[in-house]
Amino acid sequence: MSKKDLGLLILILVVGAVVAIINPRFLLPINLANTSNLIGLFGILSIGQAFVIITGGIELSVGSVVALLGTLFIDFIAVRDMEWPLAFVLIIVLGAIIGLAHGWLITRLKLQPFVVTLCGLLIYRGVARFYTGDGTAGFAFGQNFPELEFLTAGRSYGVPNSFIALIVIAIVMWVVLHRSVFGRYLYAIGKNEEAAKYSGIRTGRVVMAAYVICGVLTALSAIYFAMYTRSISPASHGQFYELYAIAAAVLGGFSLRGGEGSLIGVLLGTVLLQELQNLVNLLGIPSSLNFAVMGGVILIGVLVDQQWGVFRARRLMLDATRKGAAGAPAE
Amino acid sequence: MNYSDTSIVASTTAPFLSLEGVRKTYPGVVALDGFSMEVRPGEVIGLVGENGAGKSTLMKILGGVTRPDTGTITVDGVAHDGLTVEGSLGSGIAFVHQELNLFENLDVAANIFFGREPLRGGPLRLVDRARLRTQVAPLLKRVGANFSADTPVSTLSLAQQQMVEIAKALSIKARLVILDEPTSSLPIAETDKLLDVIKALKTEGISVIFISHRLHEVERVADRVVVLRDGMLAGTLPKSAINHDQMVKLMIGRMLKEREKASEAARAPGSVALSAKAVRTGAYPDRPVDLDVRHGEILGLAGLVGSGRTELARVLFGIDERFGGNVELDGQQMALGSAADAVAHGIFLVPEDRKLNGVLLDLSIAQNISLPNLPAHARHQLVSASAEAATAEKQKNNLGIKAPSVATRTGTLSGGNQQKVVLAKWLAMNPKVMILDEPTRGIDIGAKAEIYGLMRALADAGVAVLMISSDMEEVIGVSDRIAVMHEGQISGILDKDDFSQENVLLLAVGKKPR
Numbered sequence: 091m092s093k094k095d096l097g098l099l100i101l102i103l104v105v106g107a108v109v110a111i112i113n114p115r116f117l118l119p120i121n122l123a124n125t126s127n128l129i130g131l132f133g134i135l136s137i138g139q140a141f142v143i144i145t146g147g148i149e150l151s152v153g154s155v156v157a158l159l160g161t162l163f164i165d166f167i168a169v170r171d172m173e174w175p176l177a178f179v180l181i182i183v184l185g186a187i188i189g190l191a192h193g194w195l196i197t198r199l200k201l202q203p204f205v206v207t208l209c210g211l212l213i214y215r216g217v218a219r220f221y222t223g224d225g226t227a228g229f230a231f232g233q234n235f236p237e238l239e240f241l242t243a244g245r246s247y248g249v250p251n252s253f254i255a256l257i258v259i260a261i262v263m264w265v266v267l268h269r270s271v272f273g274r275y276l277y278a279i280g281k282n283e284e285a286a287k288y289s290g291i292r293t294g295r296v297v298m299a300a301y302v303i304c305g306v307l308t309a310l311s312a313i314y315f316a317m318y319t320r321s322i323s324p325a326s327h328g329q330f331y332e333l334y335a336i337a338a339a340v341l342g343g344f345s346l347r348g349g350e351g352s353l354i355g356v357l358l359g360t361v362l363l364q365e366l367q368n369l370v371n372l373l374g375i376p377s378s379l380n381f382a383v384m385g386g387v388i389l390i391g392v393l394v395d396q397q398w399g400v401f402r403a404r405r406l407m408l409d410a411t412r413k414g415a416a417g418a419p420a421e
Numbered sequence: 422m423n424y425s426d427t428s429i430v431a432s433t434t435a436p437f438l439s440l441e442g443v444r445k446t447y448p449g450v451v452a453l454d455g456f457s458m459e460v461r462p463g464e465v466i467g468l469v470g471e472n473g474a475g476k477s478t479l480m481k482i483l484g485g486v487t488r489p490d491t492g493t494i495t496v497d498g499v500a501h502d503g504l505t506v507e508g509s510l511g512s513g514i515a516f517v518h519q520e521l522n523l524f525e526n527l528d529v530a531a532n533i534f535f536g537r538e539p540l541r542g543g544p545l546r547l548v549d550r551a552r553l554r555t556q557v558a559p560l561l562k563r564v565g566a567n568f569s570a571d572t573p574v575s576t577l578s579l580a581q582q583q584m585v586e587i588a589k590a591l592s593i594k595a596r597l598v599i600l601d602e603p604t605s606s607l608p609i610a611e612t613d614k615l616l617d618v619i620k621a622l623k624t625e626g627i628s629v630i631f632i633s634h635r636l637h638e639v640e641r642v643a644d645r646v647v648v649l650r651d652g653m654l655a656g657t658l659p660k661s662a663i664n665h666d667q668m669v670k671l672m673i674g675r676m677l678k679e680r681e682k683a684s685e686a687a688r689a690p691g692s693v694a695l696s697a698k699a700v701r702t703g704a705y706p707d708r709p710v711d712l713d714v715r716h717g718e719i720l721g722l723a724g725l726v727g728s729g730r731t732e733l734a735r736v737l738f739g740i741d742e743r744f745g746g747n748v749e750l751d752g753q754q755m756a757l758g759s760a761a762d763a764v765a766h767g768i769f770l771v772p773e774d775r776k777l778n779g780v781l782l783d784l785s786i787a788q789n790i791s792l793p794n795l796p797a798h799a800r801h802q803l804v805s806a807s808a809e810a811a812t813a814e815k816q817k818n819n820l821g822i823k824a825p826s827v828a829t830r831t832g833t834l835s836g837g838n839q840q841k842v843v844l845a846k847w848l849a850m851n852p853k854v855m856i857l858d859e860p861t862r863g864i865d866i867g868a869k870a871e872i873y874g875l876m877r878a879l880a881d882a883g884v885a886v887l888m889i890s891s892d893m894e895e896v897i898g899v900s901d902r903i904a905v906m907h908e909g910q911i912s913g914i915l916d917k918d919d920f921s922q923e924n925v926l927l928l929a930v931g932k933k934p935r
Contacts, residue, residue: 273804289764290793349783
């Protein structure tokens with residue numbers, strides 16, 4: 091765990107302590123379970139986003155994908171009577187295809203990620219609304235899917251299974267990002283794509299894979315969100331979720347220029363965001379201020395991080411000149 | 422050009438600038454130690470020294486960016502403890518930096534008078550373009566420019582852009598122009614133009630401090646050479662004593678071993694390794710290039726900047742699209758769709774722009790070295806840090822990379838050591854063909870000699886080495902054969918017996934060698 095992550099963890103604990111003192115209900119099992127469920131849902135989404143951001147890209151269509159794939163998933167199992175495991179696989183494949191399409195447009199046709207995914211944001215939202223005739227996708231009265239519901243919205247020993255899913259995914263993705271060859275390529279490309287290319291890395295494929303990973307994780311979270319809300323009105327479902335995901339990554343130390351950030355960082359970023367949501371609810375702050383509180387905290391967080399970076403760079407430079415002095419006569 | 426013949430006789434005039442016992446320390450390091458020097462009006466001083474000798478600190482002091490701890494700086498007879506940026510500018514000291522500070526999207530006139538444009542008056546503060554042009558024209562004439570005031574800077578060559586910088590210096594009535602490595606990225610013919618400009622400044626009584634690693638240019642233009650070593654004045658050479666070996670001796674405090682030269686015994690040429698067959702590049706899509714590089718040789722590729730050498734290298738490495746023709750390796754036609762293909766075949770490139778393309782500055786030495794061959798340093802797709810460190814450690818010792826450890830961030834290394842990291846990552850992979858684009862640009866003399874030695878060792882081991890260079894001494898001193906490019910085509914290939922600066926130059930401008 092880096093110092094940056096540690097700082098974020100301390101901030102989370104301090105905010106938690108303050109909230110708990112003001113309103114002890116914060117620590118009630120029911121509140122903790124609800125919050126950790128949301129952390130699970132948004133965490134999966136944010137990890138996907140992080141893989142794109144590390145390459146210096148951005149994925150803005152996440153919220154619309156959550157709406158479209160969620161709508162399709164409910165439609166598949168509730169209306170079309172598809173077996174849920176089949177529907178599950180189909181949705182994941184669709185997510186991968188969306189990611190592949192984005193990656194292809196960005197790496198092969200050299201479109202900017204912002205533009206491609208902005209168009210995606212508009213297109214998928216529109217398709218989702220058209221698909222339901224601007225209605226609501228939901229389950230009929232008495233429709234039950236016990237295994238699916240247990241896996242998505244259920245709990246094991248009081249812990250939401252969505253949160254457990256996040257932990258499992260996080261461990262796997264941590265290994266991928268921080269230990270694998272692919273992860274090293276991601277960092278190298280994010281730092282300097284040209285230099286990576288000059289080292290013989292097939293950068294296009296690597297970047298495309300990052301968008302596919304994002305698409306798959308987004309599809310997975312779309313299913314979780316759908317089973318959490320159980321009814322979806324495609325006009326508003328998942329709105330701004332891409333911004334939650336980006337915010338979590340940025341809070342977690344990711345640079346939008348690419349090449350920087352850790353998996354633990356994006357997890358902690360998600361935790362802090364959900365904690366703030368919870369804080370707004372528990373402290374009786376008007377919920378209309380919700381976004382303002384989040385925006386303010388992110389701004390302060392990034393500002394502190396930036397100033398800390400400047401301070402560290404200065405210190406490093408001083409160290410370097412000192413070392414240079416010690417090393418010079420030996421040369 | 423028409424200059425008055427009354428060039429000022431240097432020795433009889435009071436110095437324009439003199440430094441006396443200047444000392445500057447940074448925490449834990451003495452950057453300058455009791456340094457003294459004088460610059461007289463109309464004098465061209467060559468300032469040489471290895472990287473880290475204190476040149477940059479000296480420049481910062483003269484530019485008023487930092488103050489010396491002790492010592493005096495006398496400008497025009499007035500003694501100062503230190504200069505300020507305004508004070509330095511005001512007394513007529515102008516800098517032309519290695520990295521030019523021009524706005525490429527603006528024209529020449531706008532660049533020269535940027536922020537000081539003549540205005541028409543009135544509330545809109547419109548620029549008086551007519552007056553601007555009449556003011557710029559004579560300045561351009563003084564630097565011998567062959568372009569006009571309204572030429573966009575983006576269309577100028579590097580040497581021309583430097584002329585713009587010098588014209589800018591003249592526009593503020595500079596009395597001392599400090600040129601920091603002005604020729605390091607210039608090809609031969611352009612360098613001559615720049616040296617002419619320096620001579621022109623001299624006849625006007627303007628002093629010049631010329632900082633360069635290219636000693637033969639210093640030799641040609643300097644009236645006096647000041648050598649810095651470890652922050653101290655290592656020596657001053659009067660005009661009559663300026664020569665390459667003397668400078669090197671003072672710079673490094675000892676004589677260099679026999680300058681790197683291919684052993685005189687004729688080498689038996691190996692078989693053709695890399696062969697370009699009618700290859701066309703994006704820069705000259707209508708000019709097919711045929712070129713063979715043999716095993717065991719260093720083939721120098723000379724030519725003017727813009728002659729298409731770098732583009733050819735990039736196509737051979739698979740980075741750039743090929744507009745026609747084939748590339749063969751050991752007689753076999755290659756599928757070459759990306760750099761990854763070239764790397765898989767053992768064709769490696771050390772690119773021209775080290776910081777942009779050669780190394781990842783934020784990664785460690787070990788991570789840079791393992792990057793092109795990462796799967797070999799991994800088990801089940803998981804990177805093994807110890808395998809990386811072992812490879813890097815071996816290369817660090819082989820190449821003598823000076824760094825605290827292989828975990829050091831590459832960005833903190835000197836240029837020469839960064840270049841060694843670029844070389845190391847390829848050497849660790851058994852190259853068949855090694856393409857080096859300006860491998861010693863901006864690297865100090867000691868490291869240069871080491872890199873020449875490495876190239877020779879590679880060739881001796883049977884590797885085909887293709888070296889692009891704009892440094893004449895280097896091309897002639899290091900190559901076994903020299904191919905010269907002119908406007909996208911190979912204008913000629915010289916064998917060892919025909920090597921001469923003249924022949925290379927003639928071919929570079931598209932004429933026949935003698």
